[in-house]
Amino acid sequence: MQLSNNRYVIQGVDLLNLCAEMGTPLYVYDGNKIIEQINTLKKAFDGLPLKIKYATKALxxxxxxxxxxxxxxxxxxxxxxxxxxxxxxxxxxxxxxxxxxxxxxxxxxxxxxxxxxxxxxxxxxxxxxxxxxxxxxxxxxxxxxxxxxxxxxxxxxxxxxxxxxxxxxxxxxxxxxxxxxxxxxxxxxxxxxxxxxxxxxxxxxxxxxxxxxxxxxxxxxxxxxxxxxxxxxxxxxxxxxxxxxxxxxxxxxxxxxxxxxxxxxxxxxGKYLVSESGYLLVSTNVIKTTPATVFLGVNSGMNHLIRPMMYEAYHHMTNISNPQGVQRMYSVVGYICETDTLGWDRKLSEAKEGDIIATHNTGAYGFSMASNYNSRFRPAEVLIVEGKAHLIRKREEFADLTANQIILDL
Known part of the structure; x- marks a missing residue:
């Protein structure tokens, strides 16, 4: 993800425009980064009869x-x-x-x-x-x-x-x-x-x-x-x-x-090949100030990215709607009815409701560990290859939640 003319882009694809088109939350993967990681591994073991067996569970x-x-x-x-x-x-x-x-x-x-x-x-x-x-x-x-x-x-x-x-x-x-x-x-x-x-x-x-x-x-x-x-x-x-x-x-x-x-x-x-390629793009729902903390509440949570709550994992975050804004301290939290903090005490460009927050390094064990907890839909996925964004998984709809249920006539 790069800043170009005050807009964040991946391979020239404007991420704010992508969110406007596809909606949020949205997983986005940079195909070039995946290829770059593969090539680095090949070069590091050049001259050996190497086989790279991608760990599918990552993504x-x-x-x-x-x-x-x-x-x-x-x-x-x-x-x-x-x-x-x-x-x-x-x-x-x-x-x-x-x-x-x-x-x-x-x-x-x-x-x-x-x-x-x-x-x-x-x-x-x-x-x-x-x-x-x-x-x-x-x-x-x-x-x-x-x-x-x-x-x-x-x-x-x-x-x-x-x-x-x-x-x-x-x-x-x-x-x-x-x-x-x-x-x-x-x-x-x-x-x-x-x-x-x-x-x-x-x-x-x-x-x-x-x-x-x-x-x-x-x-x-x-x-x-x-x-x-x-x-x-x-x-x-x-x-x-x-x-x-x-x-x-x-x-x-x-x-x-x-x-x-x-x-x-x-x-x-697994993680090495795909982690850095991935971004979870979410929308800011609420800025909530308490006596101790300023919460930035987003339209996602541990149902889409469980690593912070499960492993206490750190994921860098960027307010891509306000690239040059003054830095403020927020705790970024989700919309799940449970403590689901995505980032504690994060310095972000000053945010307002509606801003898009990018969570970095989510290509590995992001979507693959996502769930429908709280009956929320899982996000869409987009893969950017050769400067073009491809929808590779549709966002779930309500019918997906009940597709395998057998509803009794009681």
Missing amino acids: SNVSVLKLIKSQGCEVDAVSIQEAHLALLAGFKPHEILFTPNMVGFEEIQEAVTLGLRINIDNISILEQFGDKYGSSVPCCIRINPHIMAGGNHKISTGHIDSKFGISILQMRHVERIVASHSMHIDGLHMHTGSDILESEVFLRGAEILFDAARNFKDLRFLDFGSGFKVAYKEGDITTDLYDLGKKLGQAFRNFCKEYGRELEIWFEP
Whole structure:
């Protein structure tokens, strides 16, 4: 989002005009930013047999998936429904890594029937998979490396108390299961969490993954998950991908030389690819002054962006209706009948009722975690590609709220 002639634009598309045309609240995604992030990741690991498996859960709109596919990426799906969305977007079954958690075995069987690549993260499912398929269907194993990493504890997934992955301490048990069923393990996977800053976290995890990989002789790839940190505020520290690419790349090459052949290196970025592309545009309903606080109430809330309330996440905000205005302090809150603060004590250009507020970095886990709480409609979505705004999801209407209800005649 850039300021041009006192108007905020994305690829030349005027955002105030877009709101006037499409209404608010409105999710807007900058397709160029998504492509830029993909290219940065490719350059950081240049020279390696890299596969980027986009984490679909971050933003699963089919048009966004198609854009990501056009850049040579593949996908990671955590539910059978995400897998079907990826297939609808044109991905081939073998391009979809299926990494569910705590699902029934029937969902794994459906994924096999579809031809997806299977990633297994618990011993119970591994045993059932081996008993059912033996060596006929290859699979990947997700390891929990017992590393506490990332930002908020709710998005840290590689520690000893996490529900994700098979504990590295259980690898001898895993090896026995694999051997007894003659299973074909073609990949090992780990993901320690999100918002990881230090290359050393990835390197520490890599050593654990390399050590486990030495006991599997038919691997094709090692999957390092993701967790790259993006900037949420001015001056924020982010993951230095070029430093990571240099250090992890060298460690990976050294391991492949020891292993005896070249493996593919996989990453599963979600937030990193789409977060900074997204903006939630909302209208100011009310400016409410109390003895302690000036509230800026908008026509949205935690039903459309739950991250601030769920993770205490910070999202930068801009009053795009008054770019050069005097800075005032507001607490930006929603219209949900519950405390749903989107931003505490924010300096914004002086606002009046009707002004449009842009919340930044909402491309990841914004719409994908949206709900109909308070029976509110979910917003429309717009993707801007090559300087043109495309409506990629219609705003919900009342009929959408009752579409699956069976209304009794009482």
